[in-house]
Amino acid sequence: MDQQKIDIKNIPVHVEVHTPDAAKTSNYKPRDRIYVRAVKGLHQLIRRYIGFAFLGLFMLLPWLKYDGNQAILLDITEQKFNIFALTLWPQDFTILAWIFIIAAYGLFFITAFYGRVWCGYLCPQTVWTFIFIWFEEKIQGTRNQRMKLDADPWTASKFFKKAATHFCWLAFSLLTALIFVGYFTPVDTLFIEFFTFEAGFWAVVSVWFFALCTYGNAGWMREIMCTHICPYARFQSAMFDKDTFTVTYDEKRGENRGPRSRKDKDYKAKGLGDCIDCNLCVHVCPTGIDIRNGLQYECINCGACVDACDDTMNKMGYPTGLIRYTTEHSLNGKPTRILRPKLLGYILVLVAVTSAFIWTLYTRVPLEMNIIRDRGSLFRLTDTGLVENTYTLSISNKSQRATVFDISVAAEMSFQWIGMQQVSLQGGETRSVTISLALDPYSTELNTIPVTFTVQQQGEADVQLQQSTKFFLGSR
Structure with missing residues (x-):
């Protein structure tokens, strides 16, 4: 055991501190x-x-003016970006994301080339x-x-x-x-x-x-x-x-x-x-x-x-x-290769993201709808013995012009409609519309019935949104 013992020696350590020479550093810029x-x-x-x-x-x-308004107005307080005929809202973040991605890969392509x-x-x-x-x-x-x-x-x-x-x-x-x-x-x-x-x-x-x-x-x-x-x-x-x-x-x-x-x-x-x-x-x-x-x-x-x-x-x-x-x-x-894998890769990505951007713009509907239900009262009985469900439709006109929208509902049963069937909204306006549907509870044995609300711009079949919800009758 004594032969395995390692002697410890104290090694003095001297640290020298070098201070800058003022004569050499005073003229440094x-x-x-x-x-x-x-x-x-x-x-x-x-x-x-x-x-x-x-x-x-x-x-x-x-x-520049467009349709009487400033053509390009990025209104942060109103949370909307007007770019000529296009109006972008916070819900359209994907469009802005595509623009930034296209700009980034365009810059990468130009850098790799020139x-x-x-x-x-x-x-x-x-x-x-x-x-x-x-x-x-x-x-x-x-x-x-x-x-x-x-x-x-x-x-x-x-x-x-x-x-x-x-x-x-x-x-x-x-x-x-x-x-x-x-x-x-x-x-x-x-x-x-x-x-x-x-x-x-x-x-x-x-x-x-x-x-x-x-x-x-x-x-x-x-x-x-x-x-x-x-x-x-x-x-x-x-x-x-x-x-x-x-x-x-x-x-x-x-x-x-x-x-x-x-x-x-x-x-x-x-x-x-x-x-x-x-x-x-x-x-x-x-x-x-x-x-x-x-x-x-x-x-x-x-x-x-x-x-x-x-x-x-x-x-x-x-x-x-x-x-x-x-x-x-x-x-x-040596010969310069213009079309090389890196450049072709940037071109393919640019084509892909540009196509996605154009498709997103093409399929974009300048309309938004949300259905809000009163969770405290899913249904109620009317004085005439009908079951009534009330829905609040939050409708947003995401275009820049005043537009009239038709509201309809589709379901397996024929409901009694109570409320507005048309709503007129100014450009950028959001309005809540309260609608009630009523049904004879003895006309079906189901406790819930799927219903689909449709909001469509008048005269424009392509500008429409559909959202499904349920009609509750309760247990009988």
Whole structure:
């Protein structure tokens, strides 16, 4: 037993605490401001036209009228969404779910095929950021002028330019917020009441909240939203493969990079590639990355570096496409597969969910009915000896127009009907209709009789709902 004993030794432990060197960390900047340089080219022209179309739709849609009402009104307080002739209620959640699923798989499909082009061409964060940068360029000048202005001491001219820039930012943010809130409340009334100080508390709070969010996101945070906050930047690479078109630098052609004269035609003999190391691709990038370092999750595929590089190549007399939309397979000399299993899978899912969405819309009945019974008194005997059951029908007109509905009942027996057989409802109105059925108890030996109520829109055989219940006679 003594030979199995293990001696225990005390090992002293010395922990050293390293404190940061203030001299080395005092100049550390967690984020330097990105000064985006203006660039012209095919991709930026496309991006601007798409951005203008998107912005125009956003600004115009709340003002459209349909059948005398706001065409698109997502009224949360009334719990109904009017989209032209379609009115969605909380019971129509499946339709909204289908819309979100279609949008998600559409985004997945586009990402697998052409990379992160949604972020570069249509994302509201990108569109509004470029609009804010446009204000900067018009008021403060070019990229170099803006950098010099920020480095200069404060003067009256600098204060005026900065104040004018932020005023334009805030004014455009306020307009954006008013239009956005106008999707959820009547937009014409909102504009009038907001500027006449008659708007309600929550309307005012909502407008200023979204205005400040727009001002902060597009004016100050900018690329932080794309690189650190937006989750799409983190998982989009999971949808990439070697056949995905992304903005890519052709390293084999561009390296070794270095400056040279336009007249220098023997640069390749000196070991230089086509990249002249002008850094314009970095200056025009809204997220401040260097695409020559390879594919990075911060890249939003806006194509600004493609246009800047193509312009430089044209000036140098070199072939364009040093930076271009291409695939990894293409760069390695292999053919690019457009129709591949991943893309086909997204297409099949898109077709399936779109078909389900269309079928749900096609079979949707703009009507709802619920039968409510008094559980305390299932039946009663009338003075004439008949058994009477009372039903309360809650009928909702889920359309936008006034409609007349016919109410009927079907059963094995012939009942005496007591109550309304027609009901007129305004668009979006819900009304409870009380109906009684009476029957001679000696006309049948059954204790319960199945009955089916039908509510049908007058003149529209397809717009009807049926719901079954029971007629109780009690034990005899």
